[in-house]
Amino acid sequence: MSTQTTQTLGVTSPLSLAFPKPQDEKLTKELVECLERYDMFDTKEGQEHRLLVLGKLNELVRRWIYQISIEKGKTETEAKEVGGNIFTFGSYRLGVHGKGADIDTLLVAPRHVDRSDFFSSFIEVLLKEKVVSNVRPIPDAFVPVIKLEFEGIEMDLLFARLAQPFVSGKLDLLDVSLLKNLDPKCVRSLNGCRVTDAILSLVPNQESFRYALRAIKLWAKNRGIYSNVLGYLGGVSWAILVARTSQLYPNAVASTIVQKFFFVFERWDWRTPVLLKKMDEDVLNLNHPVWDPRINPSDASHLMPIITPAYPQQNSTFNVTVSTRSIMIKEFKRGLEVCEDIVAGKKGWDDLFESLAFFTLYKHYIVICAKASSAEQLKKWSGLVESKIRILVSKLEINGSIELAHVHPESFGAIPSDSMEHLRRWFIGLEFKKSDGEVLNLTLTYEIQMFTNAVMNSGPMMSSSELMEGTYVEVKHVKRKELPNYLPSTVLPSVKKRKSQLNISTSKMNDNIGNVQSRGELDDESSVKIEPIPCKRSGSQLEDESSAKRLKQQDSGSGDSQNDTSTLQSKLIRNEDSEGSLNNGFAGASFSDSGSVVHVVSNDSFVMTSPDGEEGGVVNEQPLVTQGQDAASIVITQMLDSKSLPDGKQSTESGQANNQCPSSSSQQSLCSEPVKDLVAARKPEHETTLEQDKESRVSDVDCKEKRKPGQRLAELTDTSKLTPVAPVKKTLIQLNLKST
Helix, strand or coil: CCCCCCCCCCCCCCCCCCCHHHHHHHHHHHHHHHHCCCCCCCHHHHHHHHHHHHHHHHHHHHHHHHHHHHCCCHHHHHHHCEECCCEEEHHHHHCCCCCCCCEEEEEEEEEEECCCHHHHHHHHHHHHCCCCEEEEECCCCCCCCEEEEECEEEEEEEEEEEECCCCCCCCCCCCHHHHCCCCHHHHHHHHHHHHHHHHHCCCCCHHHHHHHHHHHHHHHCHHHEECCCCCCCCCHHHHHHHHHHHHHCCCHHHHHHHHHHHHHHHCCCCCCCCCCCCCCCCCCCCCCCCCCHHHHHHHHHHCCCCEEECCCCCECCCCCHHHHHHHHHHHHHHHHHHHHHHHCCCCHHHHHHCCCCHHHCCCCEEEEEEECCHHHHHHHHHHHHHHHHHHHHHHHHHCCEEEEEEEECCEECCCCCCCCCCCCEEEEEEEEEECCCEEEECHHHHHHHHHHHHHHHHHHHHHHHHHHHHEEEEEEEEEEEHHHHCCCCCCCCCCCCCCEEEEEEEECCCEEEEEEEECCCCCCCCCCCCEEEECCCCCCCCCCHHHHHHHHHHCCCCCCCCCCCCCCCCCEEECECCCCEEEECCCEEEEEECCCCEEEECCCEEEEEECCCCCCCCCCCEHHHCCCCHHHHHHHHHHHHHCCCCCCCCCCCCCCCCCCCCCCCHHHHHCCCCHHHHHHHCHHHHHCHHHHHHHHHHHHHCCCCCCCCCHHHHHCCCCCCCCCCCCCCEEEEEEECCCC
């Protein structure tokens, strides 16, 4: 099943030139049979259909370029000779696609055909074809694309215009001279094909590489670590890692490559970039930006650099965060252990591909819900929200009490109990730092606010009138026992759905605040969480990071307060009418906070009374109130903040990081001479532990102003230091860290 070779590829010499043993061949056969059970291979009919569709699309492109050429003054003879072709890349070009997979394609046109033609007249041509459906142009994307279905096959179609009058049918896209005089969008569009072709040219045995890559892709998807946009690795990154393993074991069969894949990257020193070849020199002085920490200091901060093998070289893992890297390294370790058991005959390949039981791993989850008014609008809106989730993950990582923020790459639609049909939900599992039986209250308002600001202030949001109306994003904390309220029954079939124990409806406040809810069972201390429900997008947004830091200062509270580690016991004293709902908003209600009592006089003022009866005075809160927010919610927020977690500095105890490379001769050979300058340019922070890595980022949100012990809330109400913010749900998590 393998072809033996002594060819040396890569930046270092191979770790082993051993040829496969009969046991290796047997394990490879079992691996292929297992992949077939998972439908990882396309059928013969499916392959033929794809080839037929690509041929029809290529013919369609040629007719279109001919028409454009005539319109732009070319003669018929010239119009027939200018050419224009469809090229494939991604999983289809690598030969690892499965049933129902889409095809990544690139339209290469001569210089007289513009991108504007591609997004205008060519779309008109597509819409006239009966076999083409669901045409969705995205011209403003980082890599502009037209998404479509051609005879039932999904396609992503990119566009690149070469600075040449003709496009040959035998064009070699790896020729770097093709990049001359091209705009950045064309270079990025060409890069997909160039990278795919380069990977195939740099593996010693394509058959073994393809089997191994299919296995790794299946494993990554089932273990929840296959998503470039959410901070894991995408298809190109996984392909590069498998290709590097193939280079290190050039004569190995697929089963051995899979095992060695985990062996190599479970212990890889991630200060060292993964390279399939030496970095290409810019011999033509094209001056396209490339990944190089010696030139670009920001490149040194990348946590898991995996470099594409074609000029201009880029890091394909730019989105990786501290948490996602930690999760992937743990999965590498698990994969190695399972593979060792497979070789020993204790387990089978199905054990390697076992799906991750994500919704049983954690006691606390963050739920992100994107809502829209139509299915078509939801496609665009959910894509925008998903692209910003990694910002929320990175903010959660620098919270002093959070050890890990684990985002699940799969999103889920509406369930029967939802009032809106068009929505998508994502889930983030939270793992907290251990403590000696300490009970703390953790507020995540700042992290959620920064995420919602990133979504609402993004370029696509501000430039799209379609997304400005009828779209919502909500972020809330739920416990594991509450997950059936948000997930389809097929995901959690054994968990009974719990009914809310308390659901208090209120009158509208400022036409936006809908209700106050306390869901699920109360904690052991019987404390009630008072949480304004997020309303429709309105009000002011945080304009910059510095404004957000001031909000963080409000949220963090005092690290010196005597009650910082006590259980918050905010008791709601309701002023109910005959129907049981709160009368006149929160006016007339009182809130007690471990002795201090706040009396809400009206929707724009309150009085705070200290434990000894001294009155803090009536404070006019109107300057702080944005549309959709009232004074009572401001009071509750500040009361909760006064008891929130201290800014919590990270532990910097020394220790071996879980991603450090052991000092073995074989591993040192992976980090040798050809890339030592790149390694030296990497920042020293990456030699630290996971906690130290997070500590280096905490300084961005350290609080400068803290509430002193005994200081009254009214004394802190300095409107000149506060920035109005869009209303978000106050997120308070009560933790018994001994059990969590």
